[in-house]
Amino acid sequence: MTTPRAGCAIDSQGRITFELPAAHGQRLLLRLRPKKGEPEKTLHVLDLDPVGEGRAQAVLGTDPALAEGRWDVYLLDGSERTRLRPGPRDLRALVGGHLRERPGPLAVRVPYVTKDGYLALRTWLRPAHAEAGRVDVAGGTLRFAARLHGASLLGGAEVRLRRRGEGTVRSLEPLAAEDGRSFSFTVDDETLDPGIWDMFVQPAPEAPMIRLARVLDDVADRKHVFVYPGATAGKVVVRPYYTVDNDLSLEVTRAG
Structure with missing residues (x-):
């Protein structure tokens, strides 16, 4: 049959x-x-x-x-x-x-x-979404662009990097566009511990964290389609990658 x-x-x-x-x-x-x-x-x-x-x-x-x-x-x-x-x-x-x-x-x-x-x-x-956009790798610096849907950036907004497993969090200040939806940020922290760091944005101090992901197109599985080089910062290499759920994360390994 x-x-x-x-x-x-x-x-x-x-x-x-x-x-x-x-x-x-x-x-x-x-x-x-x-x-x-x-x-x-x-x-x-x-x-x-x-x-x-x-x-x-x-x-x-x-x-x-x-x-x-x-x-x-x-x-x-x-x-x-x-x-x-x-x-x-x-x-x-x-x-x-x-x-x-x-x-x-x-x-x-x-x-x-x-x-x-x-x-x-x-x-x-x-409930809300942060659509990841352009990712630039230059030397030891990673630059990310994203746009919020269903939420807006307010005073005190932060990008959060959370180490998977132990929950260690690093906070970054996003650069917001005039519309309060588009934003960018830079990762160049050579003190990040090796491991996987998941990426979120908290649009206001008391607001729930929103996972950075890329889902608003026709690509169902982008993990092996969008592959980025790593940025060497001090003694670590930081490589952005998409998970099996199309969420954006960082893989941190020791250089060399």
Whole structure:
């Protein structure tokens, strides 16, 4: 039996239209991929409606917002499910997504192809978001640009570097643009201890910290796509990198 394929197209609002060969009584199933060793908990079922020429469509609207994670796509026939292979994917509406203002909470969906060749959705759902932009590496200095969505920088705003594991925090002062949303900052601290440092912005002294990430485009997994050199500062090398969740972090190692 040939594994069915589903094409999909997404618009600028995040609405996704799936299209595949029509079959009576079948529906589309989205399953939030559980963590290893845990049972599946979250399913979302869509009706498939005929659109002519032996084709059917299912539309995933913007409401409700999907929980953050990875969603596998199946064809549901009664109680039987068949995981779908990808057909054509139209992601053009996502390419310039970082240029549009986004209110909070931020809900993002990116259709993608898994390593084993199946159709899936990568989703993010966050109260507010700091979209990472340009990263420049010059000598021992790293310069970062970012833009807030769903929040604004106020007096006392700080960028926070938090060492993973022990929770050590270093604070940096962001340089804010006139709109209070765009900002930049510099990392050139040669006293950072080796390890992984996660990057946040705290837009006001009492506000929750917002993770720096890059999710507003058509790239579902950028860890091995956006690769940066390290900056040598004193006796350490500081290299920015994107995690498996497209969050921006720093890897600090000893020079040499």
